[in-house]
Amino acid sequence: MTNEKKLRSRDWFAGSDKMGFVHRSWLRNQGYPDDYFSGRPVIGICNTWSELTPCNGHLREFAEMVRRGILEAGGVPFEFPVMSLGETIMRPTTMLFRNLASMDVEESIRANPLDGVVLLNGCDKTTPSTIMGACSVDLPTIVVPGGPMLTGRFRGGTIGSGSFNWMIKEKQTNEGWSASDLQEAEVCAARSAGHCNTMGTASTMATMAEALGLTLPGFSSIPAVDSRKKMMAQLSGRRIVEMVKEDLKLSRILTRKAFENAIIVNAAVGGSTNLLIHMIAIANRIGVEVKLEDFDALGSKIPLLVNLMPSGKYLMEDFFYAGGLPVVLKELEGLLHKDVVTANGKSLTDNSADAKCYNRDVIATLDKPFQTEAGIAVLKGNLCENGAVIKPSAATPRLMKHRGRAVVFESMEDYHKRIDLPDLDIDENCVIVLKSVGPKGYPGMPEVGNVDLPVKLIKKGVKDMVRISDGRMSGTAYGTVVLHISPESAIGGTLALVHDGDMIELDVANRRLHLDVSDDELKRRRAAWKPPKPSAQRGYVRIFLDHVQQADQGADLDILAGKSGSEVKGDLH
Numbered sequence: 001m002t003n004e005k006k007l008r009s010r011d012w013f014a015g016s017d018k019m020g021f022v023h024r025s026w027l028r029n030q031g032y033p034d035d036y037f038s039g040r041p042v043i044g045i046c047n048t049w050s051e052l053t054p055c056n057g058h059l060r061e062f063a064e065m066v067r068r069g070i071l072e073a074g075g076v077p078f079e080f081p082v083m084s085l086g087e088t089i090m091r092p093t094t095m096l097f098r099n100l101a102s103m104d105v106e107e108s109i110r111a112n113p114l115d116g117v118v119l120l121n122g123c124d125k126t127t128p129s130t131i132m133g134a135c136s137v138d139l140p141t142i143v144v145p146g147g148p149m150l151t152g153r154f155r156g157g158t159i160g161s162g163s164f165n166w167m168i169k170e171k172q173t174n175e176g177w178s179a180s181d182l183q184e185a186e187v188c189a190a191r192s193a194g195h196c197n198t199m200g201t202a203s204t205m206a207t208m209a210e211a212l213g214l215t216l217p218g219f220s221s222i223p224a225v226d227s228r229k230k231m232m233a234q235l236s237g238r239r240i241v242e243m244v245k246e247d248l249k250l251s252r253i254l255t256r257k258a259f260e261n262a263i264i265v266n267a268a269v270g271g272s273t274n275l276l277i278h279m280i281a282i283a284n285r286i287g288v289e290v291k292l293e294d295f296d297a298l299g300s301k302i303p304l305l306v307n308l309m310p311s312g313k314y315l316m317e318d319f320f321y322a323g324g325l326p327v328v329l330k331e332l333e334g335l336l337h338k339d340v341v342t343a344n345g346k347s348l349t350d351n352s353a354d355a356k357c358y359n360r361d362v363i364a365t366l367d368k369p370f371q372t373e374a375g376i377a378v379l380k381g382n383l384c385e386n387g388a389v390i391k392p393s394a395a396t397p398r399l400m401k402h403r404g405r406a407v408v409f410e411s412m413e414d415y416h417k418r419i420d421l422p423d424l425d426i427d428e429n430c431v432i433v434l435k436s437v438g439p440k441g442y443p444g445m446p447e448v449g450n451v452d453l454p455v456k457l458i459k460k461g462v463k464d465m466v467r468i469s470d471g472r473m474s475g476t477a478y479g480t481v482v483l484h485i486s487p488e489s490a491i492g493g494t495l496a497l498v499h500d501g502d503m504i505e506l507d508v509a510n511r512r513l514h515l516d517v518s519d520d521e522l523k524r525r526r527a528a529w530k531p532p533k534p535s536a537q538r539g540y541v542r543i544f545l546d547h548v549q550q551a552d553q554g555a556d557l558d559i560l561a562g563k564s565g566s567e568v569k570g571d572l573h
């Protein structure tokens with residue numbers, strides 16, 4: 001039975017005065033009957049559908065499934081659009097707009113007569129942006145992950161959407177690929193509706209949402225076009241109505257223990273380095289302390305249990321057929337907190353108690369993992385006083401301890417101009433240093449950290465080199481790539497002071513990234529360093545530049561940390 005006193009929607013709809021009339025009357029133009037306003041829980045379907053976000057292009061249809069479930073459970077659905085972020089399309093980078101989209105979600109939820117929310121997301125940034133925004137309001141909320149594309153098939157083999165991108169330069173250089181080869185691959189790589197089908201950032205974010213307890217169990221790994229995905233969307237619609245009645249708010253689900261569980265799960269699935277930034281931002285919104293160091297302390301010793309690109313060879317469709325995330329959760333049972341609650345009211349481990357694995361080549365046991373240590377390593381040193389990260393499972397083992405000569409690019413533009421010059425003084429032992437791609441520097445911290453190697457080295461058969469930057473890397477990418485260096489170069493971090501020819505030491509086992517230059521020399525260089533001019537004088541980008549925090553703090557705007565709750569003062573008249 002609905003507890004009417006608890007429903008915030010009653011503040012809009014219950015009145016028999018002028019404002020009650022106004023709130024109901026205009027909505028009635030859509031044909032809603034009286035009982036829509038009589039105390040049934042009102043549920044917002046927060047949709048990131050957009051034709052410009054191809055990975056979320058099917059979410060209009062999903063909204064109908066959710067709507068069906070809400071109505072079946074006695075709720076009243078209202079779908080609303082929010083800013084969508086198409087990873088492959090938006091310039092300069094979707095990360096510049098993650099915080100803006102989260103503001104849209106937050107204010108759209110708070111300003112409207114909603115008792116609960118369903119978040120429909122898929123492509124990389126649409127998951128963290130919607131969760132961040134919802135956290136700052138803290139209503140009962142459930143996530144409907146859009147799901148991955150089906151496995152792409154190309155010339156007798158598989159092709160991973162996302163991961164294939166990083167092979168293109170080599171194929172063109174060493175295998176003589178023509179424009180028509182690429183055109184053929186382009187359709188095969190994006191075979192169906194859904195997001196990237198590797199364990200890239202989108203799959204990592206969906207996995208994170210399930211591991212945090214924000215989805216129904218087993219939801220995240222189902223392919224976008226599988227009929228069970230629609231069924232789960234419908235069941236999520238039913239469940240959110242119950243969650244409202246139980247007042248199962250985000251803050252009850254997103255406890256410190258839930259975040260610890262998600263860190264462990266992310267390590268076991270070889271998830272994207274982007275998780276760190278997004279999860280820290282989400283934790284800051286809901287009011288739980290999660291630090292960069294937690295990811296290393298909790299996750300770096302966790303074995304790799306899934307054989308998925310970019311760390312392995314299979315794709316998300318194979319993962320689903322092998323049993324999906326519930327199998328991983330069951331394997332990790334002894335390492336996960338049991339006293340957490342998830343969207344269906346049960347614990348993570350209870351939900352996966354009956355999970356069965358159908359393919360051990362895709363999901364390993366804890367005793368016989370694909371790698372013994374898979375999580376993300378957090379580095380410290382004079383090059384990254386506040387931290388940097390590397391994903392060992394996607395790196396080359398022999399480069400994990402390396403000393404090399406720096407070849408410095410001051411910006412992406414500088415990199416593009418010079419990387420393939422025949423006389424560039426570079427060999428496979430050098431360290432490629434890329435500056436000005438951090439949160440303020442680019443601005444927006446794009447996924448460029450895994451820059452392509454020079455053509456002349458690719459021709460020699462070089463597959464990997466140490467690359468370091470203050471940027472991010474696509475979750476679909478791989479290589480010995482040090483990312484998220486903080487403080488970034490644009491605010492005068494030591495990265496800004498690296499010169500061509502300096503020696504750099506990477507020692508992942510000892511979590512060290514060191515610039516072998518004396519303190520005196522660094523002091524001299526620092527005194528001569530001049531900050532770059534702000535790249536925008538007005539608009540959202542100016543707000544972003546004035547307020548964005550560093551990567552180790554989640555790259556959220558400082559003014560958005562925390563939550564304002566769901567109360568609204570004042571009315572429209």
Ligand code: FES
Pocket residue numbers: 055087088122123124162195196200202
């Ligand atoms: Fe959307 Fe990869 S581009 S998930």
